[in-house]
Amino acid sequence: MDELKTKIIERIKANFQDATENNSFNYNRLDFNVNKTTVPSILFYLKDEMGFKHLSHITCVDWLEEGELELIFIVWSPVDKIKVFVRTRLDRENPVMDNIDMIWRQAHTYEREFREMFGIQFTGLEAPQDFLLEDWDGPPPMRRDFHTEEYASETFFERPGREDAGDVREEIIKRSGEEIPDFAKKYSR
Amino acid sequence: MSFFDLKGTVKPLTALKQFGKKPHTISYPKESKEAADRYRGFHYNDIEECIGCGNCSTICQNAAIDMIHIEGVEGKKGDSGLRPRIDHGRCCWCALCVEVCPTGSLSLTKDYLYVSDDPDSFLWTPGVDNPEGKDKISFYTTNEISLNDFKRIPMPELEGMERVKSFAEVVLGYNEEQARAEASRCISCGLCTEACPEHMHIPEYINAIATGNDADAVRIIYDNNPLPEMCGKVCTRRCEDVCAIAVRGEPIAIRWLKRYATETALTSEITREIVNPEIKEANGKSVGIIGAGPSGLTAGYYLALRGYDVTIYEANAKAGGATMYGIPKYRFPIDSLDKQIEYIQSIGVKIHFNTKVGKDISFKEIYDKFDVVFMGVGFPDAWSLGVDGEDAKGSMQAFRFLHMVNSGEKVDIGDKVVVVGGGNVAIDAARVSRRLGAEVTILYRRRVEDMPADWEEIEGAEDEGVHIVPQGIPIKVHKDEKGHVKSVEYLKAEMVPDERGGRPKPVAIEGSNTIIEATSVMAAIGQMGDYSFLGKEFEDKIKIERGRFVVNDKQQTTDPKVFAGGDAVNRTADAISAIADGFKACKAIDEMLSKDKN
């Protein structure tokens, strides 16, 4: 397995200078970080030249604090039995990415979903705007700064009858007269 | 394939062989299959067993569980008085609430049928609305399959026989990894804070430790306890008695976690830096405090933070009171007390050492000089045994003995020591005597399990080779020719149940006289106050009843200008109660004086 990994790393690095690898996994997985402009070519290369025929998954992670969206493409080689993660980061404010649905047609679905859920624009993606949602006019809902409880409590009804619920900590505080300072409150459950 | 496929047409007709067979239909509702033995149906809660910790409500990802007041359940220490109510319009029967229930009172039953045209009828209080569920419990936890961690992280300690060689601290303290692991066991219910006399913010600082924010933990601890390191080492920790985890397992080591947090601040300067308390501008009012014990120091610290000019008068050479002189150094090393005193002094509290009120300075003087006086004078005297021969040489008070040892005096105790009593002082005296090289026997009137001392202390003493004789009532101390203690004679006792429902009483068995040889006898059966310093004038003004000051709920004595706290006021006689008194008094004094100003 290690031999195979080294071979893959060598080939990728020879062809894509900006790829940095992460080979710290003790199972059949290998990560490459690349610039977003390199993504289509590296995926093309992996698929056509190295036998990574199967697109296992595409995922997007919102790193709100860092102001970035991370796109991860997971490809699988049925011959070598190894997963390769191709990772790239997009600017959260203006996330634009190249469309890759000509490499794998099924990427089309993922792209539609990410456009809707994270607001990533894929240049050249031809598809109706709505995918899972209908008449949605809020922010992209999977972004971490969208708060679903707040939205739900504003939009939907809740059945009454549960207002008498107490809180154990507050009940104890009421009985004992404890005063929790403000800075400690974030540690209460 | 030909157009007319004979086999393909005939083969399916073999289905006809099922014709006439008895169907496997369950003709519900005429008959119904019983649910499996592990079926996850409606909840059942044993109301008596439940302590209302609310852990079920916290784990529920559907916010289906409310904690509500129900009739017939009153809150008490270790029980919030709330009970869970399930919204079946939310519940998904995942049974996570059952898995995390620390008492095991919550379980699921085999019942699952409920159909109604009224959507508001799906709110149930399990155990109250379905008492019949008790016989149908199907999904429950045992100690083995609970999601609670019932095993405490063991505290690293010195070996029993290694300890008696020196006064080195026995308990070594958690390292970071152990502390995080131990703190992670806490379910943050907060039942413990009610049991704590000072109501420290226990779930909050434990949570801070669990998430790796030790500095925040220290800050939270110092919010209402200026002597946390002392508490972290020697507190009587009533909090751990009511811990929700303790119902079925070992309680969270709250005391050791506090100790861990405060030890991360190595010196008083670092503590000051971390806590970074907000000190209000001086407001020109002054407070005099008698006694630099836990209550006096607490009141002094928080009054100083609020801008008062605080002066403490202490009779001894060091501050700390009973925690300095009454607790042996293998439990509470001097430097960790010094660190805290230094910190308190750095806030601006002035301490006059070696100044005994009533001798070096009169109470009247203090009374006149300050706007308010706080007395945290403690119990400087001890009860005597009240048996023959007690005046012999080598017969002493355990309390005095500890005082002398702690202040560095040499005490001759010989090689055979008998300690009478079962409290922490008795155990301390016994263990100190072991360290001085003596064989030690503890004589206690009741059974070992009745001993008021900490079980950890008792175990520690046994590890160190202290011999405990339970159910023995001393009747005489025998002297040798030189008037020195020779032996102790005691009667064996049997435990007689108390008619009024109290704890069983020891009754001596006639003729069971036994004699133990001894070179010293130490009495550790209780202490008492000495209020002679008040002087004639104030003895009338400040009411004393049964050896203690009479105070209202603001720690105010019958003289409105005088407040009191600590052992001389409360009956629990431990450091954390004294701290609580000091804190309460501080708030009351602040309230009173700031009212004057306006």
Place this chain on the structure above:
Amino acid sequence: MKKYLILQKNIQDKMREKATTLYLGPQHPGITGNMMVRLKVEGDTIVKATTEVGYLHRAFEKLQEKRNWLQSFTLLCRFCVPEPDPVEESYARAVELLEGREVPERAKYIRVLMLELARLGSYMLWYGGQNGSLGLYTMGQWSVGDRNYILDLFEELTGGRIYHMYIWPGGVRRDFPEGFEDKVLRTMDYLEKRVKDYDDLMFDNAIFQKRTQGVGIIPKEKAVEWGVVGPVLRGCGIRSDIRIDDPYEVYDKLDFEVPTAEGGDIWARALVRRQEVRQSIKIIRQVIEKIPSGDYYNPIPNPQKWTLPKGDAYARTEAVRGEVGIFIASDGGTKPRRVHFRGAAYVHGITLLENLLVGENVADVSAIMNSLGTCPPEIER
């Protein structure tokens, strides 16, 4: 007669001039769940198909960001209702990969047992669905009725018929109840007898054969590239199975075959599934025989304070529909930064289905959808 033919031709010509749009679903008895296929038809030949999903979008992945690592686990089985266990399995394994948590050997065997029972149960449902889509309702009465015996086993073991919430990080929730092994074996005996009956009714049935052979063909050379997985891919003659290729739990210690069939049509996929039912029964028998004693659970810490190290992991499981995977990303906190589910239907139900339906008959849409294992809750989450 000649007159009639001319008339028919005229109608067909008119149709071709103006393709009709036909909406199949969301309320339609032939559709596999709550989704819609918009068909452009000429006559009854489909010229363009577009799927429309989103009717079941519950935003699980958003909700999981607000729940801690253990609470998230209870949502998982709702991802795909007919066969929830592979999802739980993937999540559990992803968490274990990220945390480096060991799983006891017995738990691994129990997990395999659960997965295979779930596979059987799901195939029973498929038997009913596939035949129902062709108008053969007897099969559904049999197989869906028999599926209840598997659900009874689940109930016995996990406490729930459909939502098991049983495979969780660190192992499984409870050990076997008393006498469970015997019950499993007895059920397997019964099912083995029944699958023979199914063959008579289904595979030897001329109607079934004629309606499925040559319908919905996936070209073998394109299959992997199109993202086809699971039994559908094996029905194209490609031997691919995560249990063999990327083995998890104890599948590498068990003896079983991966059946394939040539043709790539509904019939080939049905043949693969027919064999897989038998293989599953074989695996279950082996598990009962080989299962070691010992722990079944490596306890996780207090769930409120349970954190996972920073990083991410992707674990996948072979389900009835094919590759079912969970991607998790952790920021070191008590809650997931991201949980992303990959279901086979995400590819099968949208791009592949849209591809396959072109040129097919309207009447075959339902059969094709059933043979691909289109499961809308899995697409939309």
Place this chain on the structure above:
Amino acid sequence: MINDKNSQKIVDFIQNWARKHSIWVLAYGTGCGAIEIPPTMTSRYDAERLGVRGAATPRQADVLLITGYLTTKTLKRVIRVYEQMQDPKYVIGFGSCTINGGMYYDSYNTIKVLDKYLPVDVYINGCMPRPEAVLSGFAKLQELIAQGKANGAQKYKDNLDWYRENQKKIIPNWVMPEYNW
């Protein structure tokens, strides 16, 4: 004669008796609860014993099963389906999600309280309800029909404005035919 109070009672009785024994269920699996419908309908539990069977189109159906949560997108279709159904018609709510949101109580895309949007005659407890529970739901519906209490459809007609207001709050883009009430 027909206006006679007693004979009206007899007519009602016969009508309700007949309705009670032929409950046709619309084959629309709106949510995950639909998975327990096949077992209920097939040989093991055989709901047809009670006169419960499937119907392919709304026009022929008597009962609309709301099998769990409804997303806002499905709600639109469900309302349309419900309004297409002919009298007598009933709605059964399956499981927690129809009562108070269930495990999707904080989801941005599912409605929480079904009876604000559609009149519900019977609720079945469970997540999800077992076939026995489903059958007892039908039994309860039969009981209500026999007593003449299952009048959700009438309630819907009477309070149409209120229902519409709630529905339109969720569905901003309201392009629906008004059915002839």
